[in-house]
Amino acid sequence: MNLDGSVQEPEKKECSPVCVGKEDNIKKSGRMTAVVHDREVVIFYHKGEYHAMDIRCYHSGGPLHLGEIEDFDGRPCIVCPWHKYKITLATGEGLYQSINPKDPSAKPKWSSKGIKQRIHTVTVDDGNIYVTLSNEPFKCDSDFFATGDFKVIKSPF
Numbered sequence: 001m002n003l004d005g006s007v008q009e010p011e012k013k014e015c016s017p018v019c020v021g022k023e024d025n026i027k028k029s030g031r032m033t034a035v036v037h038d039r040e041v042v043i044f045y046h047k048g049e050y051h052a053m054d055i056r057c058y059h060s061g062g063p064l065h066l067g068e069i070e071d072f073d074g075r076p077c078i079v080c081p082w083h084k085y086k087i088t089l090a091t092g093e094g095l096y097q098s099i100n101p102k103d104p105s106a107k108p109k110w111s112s113k114g115i116k117q118r119i120h121t122v123t124v125d126d127g128n129i130y131v132t133l134s135n136e137p138f139k140c141d142s143d144f145f146a147t148g149d150f151k152v153i154k155s156p157f
């Protein structure tokens, strides 16, 4: 219920943008964490672009806000600090290197497992950063770690 006594529809609340901080601050640190409508997210500022995603890695719930950003196949990725999975910042795809078993001498090439990490929308208004949660209806692997016992990570940022 809102302060004025009106009832807010659940879908509306889930999708409304939430202010998570100041542009100046994230530009200095390169990343920040936030809770948006009871969902923990990490926001990265990388090469002039903002990216937000679920904070817990889709593989086993690793803390992505503590990972390094590296380019793989020309795509900026967060590398999970636990088992080094690579997740594209722009799309949340899991990347891996594959080889052709019929040609083991061939150079491994980067391939996509598809979207594994849920990506959220970042907007900037008057120096403030807003995150709008994704309401894409597909089941994303990172959803599992965005609920229940896996919530609440203490962040050094």
Ligand code: FES
Pocket: 057, 058, 059, 060, 061, 062, 080, 081, 082, 083, 084, 085
């Ligand atoms: Fe992220 Fe395993 S938990 S790679």
